[in-house]
Amino acid sequence: MKKFTTAITFFLAVIAPLIIVTVALRQPKEDQRMLDNLREKYLVEHQSGVDHSKMEILQQDFKNPHEITAACLSCHTERGHELLQSAHFKWEREEYIPGRGITYIGKKNLLNNFCTGVQSNEGSCMKCHAGFGWDDKDFDFENPYNIDCIVCHDNTGTYLKASGGAGYPVMGETGPDFKAILGSMGLPKSENCGSCHFSGGGGNNVKHGDLEIALLTAGRDVDVHMGVDGMNMSCVNCHTAENHKMKGRYYGISSTDKDRMSCEECHTAFPHQKSILNEHSIKVACQTCHIPVYAKVNATKMYWDWSTATRKKDGKGYEELDEDGNQLYTSIKGDFVWEKNVVPEYTWFNGTADHHLMTDKVDTTQAFLKINTLFGKYSDPKSKIIPMKVHRGRQPYDTENLTVIQTKLWDKETGKGALWLDLEWERAIEEGMAYVGMPYSGKHDFIDTEMYLPVNHMVSPKSEVVSCKECHTRENGRLAALTDFYMPGRDRNELLDFAGQMLLILSFIGVMVHSFIRILAARKRRKSIQTL
Template sequence: MDCLVCHDTTGTYKKAPPGAGMPAKDVDLKFVAQNVGHSSRASCGSCHFNGGGGDAIKHADLSRQLLTPDRNCDVHMGGYDFSCAECHKTRNHKIAGRSSSVPASEGAVSCRDCHSDTPHYCGSLLDHHLNKHCKTIDCNTCHSPVYAKCKPTKTWWDWSKAGDKKRKPKKDKYGQPDYHWKKGEFKWKESPKPTYAWYDGYMERVLMGQKVDIHAPVINLTDPVGSIKDPSSKITPFKIMKGVQAVDAENDYFLIPHLFPRNKEDKTAYWKNLDWEKAFTDGMQAVNLDYSGTFKWVETWMYWRLEHEVMPANMALSCVQCHESLKEEKTCNRCHQDNRDVDFKAIAQKGTDFSFMMSKGRDVSHLKDTTDYIDFKALGYEGDPIIHGGRFKKLPMGYGDKMPRE
C-alpha cells in the first residue's frame, strides 16, 4: 500500500485490478502527488467501503453512504463529522483497528477508548443500571440495534451458481441484483437485526491450507471466541455472511481460484474461461498448495463484528425491548422500593423507535414492538435474567413474577 492510497485528495487515484498493487496506467501521478493531504472518509473508504467484493458487500456497516451520512445513519460521522482517524489513531503510520476477519496487527480500537467502562454519566437510576450492563454487553448491542441501515448488505453469496451468462439477474425489493455470472447467486438485506454472540476479543479463523471438516453442514470461516461462563466475554452484535464456496474434496481445505485475467492470453482465469478446474489448478499453484483435482461445494458462515453505524443515544434499545418481564410493569418496584416520583415509562420504555425508522424507509416493520430482542436463551440464559438471574448470581429479591406485590 503506497502513500497515495491514503493521502490522495483528488479522487482519481486507483489501482489496476491485475496489477499487483500498481496504479492504473491512466492515473495522472504528477497531478495526484501535487494534491496530497490528510486522510479522509473518502480516501479510507476507497478501499474499506469496498472490502469483501464491493460497496457494503461483507462489511455490513461500511458503505459509500458514510461519505455524507445523516446522524441517524452514523452519529459519529453524520452527527459530529468525524473522520476515520478520529477513532483509528495513527502512530508512526501504524493504524489501529481491524475487521473481525483479520488479526489486529497494528492495534485495536474500542468504544471504551473514548467513552470509558462507565459511559453513562448523568448519575440517574437508569445510568447506574446501564453501566452495570457494560460489564456484560458490548456498546453496539444497544446502540446499533440494526445494521446495514444506510445501504443493503449482501447476506448470501453462492459461488457454485456462477457461470450462467444466459441467466438474467432480477432485482429484489431493495433494487439489488440476485445474480451475476461472474460471482453467482446473492441475497441482500437492509436494516436486519444482528446475530448476538459471546465475544472475548478473539476470533477463531480458518486459514489458507488449514484442514476443515468438509462434511459438516456449515463451516465457520470466522467464529467469535467467548462463553456465558467467561467474565471477560460480552454479548456482541455480528452480521453472519453466509455463502457457498469450494473445498478440495481430498485435501480437506478451501480452494483458491484464479478469477481475474492477467492478460488477453490468460487461459485459466474463471472470469474469462468459466472453467473451475483450470481456475483452481492455477490458483492453488500461486499459493503453493496442492490441488487434488476434485472439489466440493460447502456452505460457509463468517461472523463480522458490527462497529459502525452507531445510532444516537435516544435510539438505543430500551429495557423492555430486551426484558419481556418489564413490558407490563408500571413502576420500578420489582427490584426497588416504590417511588412515585420515578417515571418508569421514561426509564424503561423509551428506546429504539422502529416506527420512526419505518417512516424513513427502513425495512424494520417486523421489529416493531419486539421484546427479548437479543434472545436470552440463545445466549445460554435460562430466560430473562430479571426472572432467572444473571450469569454468575441470582437476583436477591425473590422469584420474579411469583414475588408478592402490594
C-alpha cells in the same frame, strides 16, 4: 387533640406514601458535560504544518509512481520503514492463536467468505493494496519504493488505482492531475479509507454492512459520529495511528486482542447517568445497544452461493439485478442475498479469534464451516456480547483432501483458467490450488460456510438505541441465541413459576371458598333467627 391526631394520621397514611411514589418515579437529569467536551475536542479541525504544493520536489513530471514515493521519502525519511512493517502494506501480521501458536496470517494468505482469497488473484485484488505492483508471489515487500503513499494521503479525491493494475494508478494522459494531488497531501480523509474499506468483497457495502459510501454523505441518523449534520468526524479521528500503525482491528483476519479500538477510549467505561446501564458495560459492548441495525442506507451481502456460478445463457455469462440494482445472480460469482436495515446477530467475544487456514481439514460432520471463529463465552471475564454480521455462503472444497479451495478467479486474459473469464470450475480450481501449492484431488463439491464480522460502525442516535425489552423478553429477544447465562426478563425457572402460580391460585381459591361459606352461613343464621 383529636384534630391533631387526624392530621398526623392523614399525613402518615396519605402524604408520605405519595412522597415515596414521587421520589421513586423521579428521573435523573442527563449529564451532558462529557459529550460537550468531546464535541469541543473534535470540532477543532486539523491544521497541516506543511503546504505540499510549495514543495519543489513534488513539482516534477513523474514518470512512474515509484518515483513519487521516492520523492515523499526524501523528506519523510523514516516513514518508509514504518509502512514496510504495517498491516496496510504487508497484509499479514504476526499473531498468536491458542492451539496454533505464532502464525503469520492476514489478507495475504487467509480464506474469506466472499471472493475466497487473494492468492492467484493479486493483479485484481491489489487495487486495494497500499503499494505498487503486487501481482504475484515475487512482490518485494522490502522495497520502500513499492509503497503507495498517495492512496491514503491524497486530499483531492481524484487519485485512482487502475482496475486489474496490481495497485498501480492510472497515469499519463488518462490519469488525474498529479501536481494537484501531491500538492494536497495531508491527513487521510474518510474518502481515502473508504476507497478500499467501503468496497471490500467487490462492491459498495458488500462485505461489512456498516462501512459504505453513504457514510460520506449521510446524517446522524445513520452514524452519529460521521453524520454530516452532526460531528462530521472522519475515520482517523477514532482510528488514530502511531508511526503508521492504525488502531482498530477487523476479526475476519485479526486474531489477538491488540490495538483494538473501543468506544470507551473517548466515552469512558461509565458514560451513562444510570448506573444500571453502566453495569451492563461489564458484559455488553457499547455497540450491542447502540447499533440497533446496520446497512441502513444501502443493502449488504448476507449470502453468497458459489455453487451456482458458471451458468450461461446463450453460451455467455449473465447477471440478474434486483430493483435497487444489487446483483442477485451473476455467472462469475453465483447467487446472492442482500439485506438492508439488518438486525445484527450477537456473540460473546474477548478480542481473540481463529481462522480456517487453507491447510486445515474440513469437518464435513458439521452443519457449516466456520471461516473464522470469534472466541468468548459468558464465564470469561474478558468477553462481552458484541453485534456481528454473519455472512453465510457456499464455497468449493476438495472432497478427497477435505480442504477449502482457493480458486483462481482473475487474470488479464482469457484461457489462463480464471473463473471470471472462462466460466469453468475445474481449471480455475486447479490453477488456484497449484498457485498456493496445495494438492487437488480433482473432485470438488460445495460446503456451507459462515463468517463472523463484528459490527462497530453506524452507531445510532440515542433515540434509536436498543431498548431494554428487546433483550429482556421471554421470546425471540435479540440475545435469544446466547443461552449460557441467566438474564432477567428472559429466563426463569419454569418449575418455580408453576409452583408460585399454583400457590397464588390456591390462596385465592381458598379465600374465595372461605368467604363464600361465611356468606352462606350468615344467611342461614339470619333465616333461623327470623324463623324463631
